[in-house]
Amino acid sequence: MALSLFRLMGQDLAVDLGTAGTRIYSRGRGIVLDEPSLVAHHPRTGKIVAYGAEADGLDGETRLVRPVWGQGTFDRDFTRRMLKHFLRKVHAHPYARPRVVMALPDDSTAVERRDLQDLAFESDARQIYLVRHGLAAALGAGLPLGEPAGVMIIDIGHAFARIAVVAGGQVVAARTTRSGGDHLNDSIARLVERDHGLIVGDGAAEAAKRGLGPAWKPLDRQVTVHAHAPETGHESQVTLTAQEIYEATSQPADLIVRAAIGTLDGCPAEVVADVAVHGAVLLGGGSLVCGLSRRLRARLGVPVRRAERPRESVTLGLGRCADDLALAASLHAIHP
Ligand SMILES: Nc1ncnc2c1ncn2[C@@H]1O[C@H](COP(=O)(O)OP(=O)(O)OP(=O)(O)O)[C@@H](O)[C@H]1O
Ligand SMILES: [Mg+2]
Numbered sequence: 001m002a003l004s005l006f007r008l009m010g011q012d013l014a015v016d017l018g019t020a021g022t023r024i025y026s027r028g029r030g031i032v033l034d035e036p037s038l039v040a041h042h043p044r045t046g047k048i049v050a051y052g053a054e055a056d057g058l059d060g061e062t063r064l065v066r067p068v069w070g071q072g073t074f075d076r077d078f079t080r081r082m083l084k085h086f087l088r089k090v091h092a093h094p095y096a097r098p099r100v101v102m103a104l105p106d107d108s109t110a111v112e113r114r115d116l117q118d119l120a121f122e123s124d125a126r127q128i129y130l131v132r133h134g135l136a137a138a139l140g141a142g143l144p145l146g147e148p149a150g151v152m153i154i155d156i157g158h159a160f161a162r163i164a165v166v167a168g169g170q171v172v173a174a175r176t177t178r179s180g181g182d183h184l185n186d187s188i189a190r191l192v193e194r195d196h197g198l199i200v201g202d203g204a205a206e207a208a209k210r211g212l213g214p215a216w217k218p219l220d221r222q223v224t225v226h227a228h229a230p231e232t233g234h235e236s237q238v239t240l241t242a243q244e245i246y247e248a249t250s251q252p253a254d255l256i257v258r259a260a261i262g263t264l265d266g267c268p269a270e271v272v273a274d275v276a277v278h279g280a281v282l283l284g285g286g287s288l289v290c291g292l293s294r295r296l297r298a299r300l301g302v303p304v305r306r307a308e309r310p311r312e313s314v315t316l317g318l319g320r321c322a323d324d325l326a327l328a329a330s331l332h333a334i335h336p
Helices: 002-008 076-090 110-122 133-140 181-196 202-211 242-248 250-265 269-278 292-300 310-323 325-331
Strands: 012-017 021-026 030-036 039-041 048-051 063-065 068-070 099-104 127-132 151-156 161-167 170-177 222-228 235-241 280-283 304-306
Touching: 012 076, 012 310, 021 076, 021 310, 030 076, 030 310, 039 076, 048 076, 076 110, 099 110, 099 133, 099 310, 099 325, 110 127, 127 133, 127 310, 127 325, 133 151, 133 161, 133 170, 133 280, 133 310, 151 250, 151 269, 161 250, 161 269, 170 250, 181 202, 181 235, 181 242, 181 250, 202 222, 235 242, 242 250, 250 292, 280 292, 280 310, 292 304, 310 325
Parallel strands: 012 099, 099 127, 151 280, 280 304
Antiparallel strands: 012 021, 021 030, 039 048, 039 063, 151 161, 161 170, 222 235
């Protein structure tokens, strides 16, 4: 009896399970966990030694795995154990089981939806609400969901950019393209190899990408990161300008522009006209890359603004639903 009472006393949580990071919002408390989606395990024994922030930076014997692949796909065992660990970490009582709100990718299949539900239950959730990603993003970016006018949401995450056109509280059209922060790192590494004849690892490409901040100007801003010579392996440094990072974002930005235009192709004419006026809202960690929003504005020809807390917008939108489960129920995606 006592045990089942504890189960019912679980908190209401919102979980944004990203390929790069997991963020958890607790009803009435705000964001209580923000850690990399990482699992460290021993390759020989398979034993998990750490999760999240603790796993980050471990080396030597352990292997690091990013178990969330994105778009509703994940390594089931590692993800379940990681999520269970995170839920326990934020949850006050070991027996209490939370009600969990999660985002469902807008173009996911019924199988992916079922997988997400199973994952949440296997990670000790008592009840699961799946809210369409585009609606969670719109809510978290502070857009009034009920408004009939169409607006475009562009979430540039780690592995993917997800585009949704939202109007009248519905996702009218959505597309996903493989162009996120990870892709931007690869583009920076390729540019350094081509123009400087040096190799930069993922950590250095990441530092270069973050080093300049979101604004493109002034163009003479620079960032210096570690590099090495391809043949000798000789350690050195490379200094990159805002102009070079801007150039490196060209190809990933093109993919996003094409996906955004493709998404509009699937919309009724009046919604396209709305988007031309109201424009697009950028969010996701990848939207913080130097010059990206300016480039998207120029290429799409519509107003583009970045959400106030772009990395956390989806979590905050899901959090609004955890604060108000009636809202979550009304947005609950039964037929993805
Ligand atoms: N200040 C910053 N400047 C540039 N890029 C950043 C910054 N902060 C985070 N990023 C990039 O944002 C990406 C992660 O974004 P986000 O946290 O939105 O991803 P995610 O939700 O885990 O991934 P996904 O939505 O694709 O599953 C990473 O590639 C990271 O390098
Ligand atoms: Mg994300």
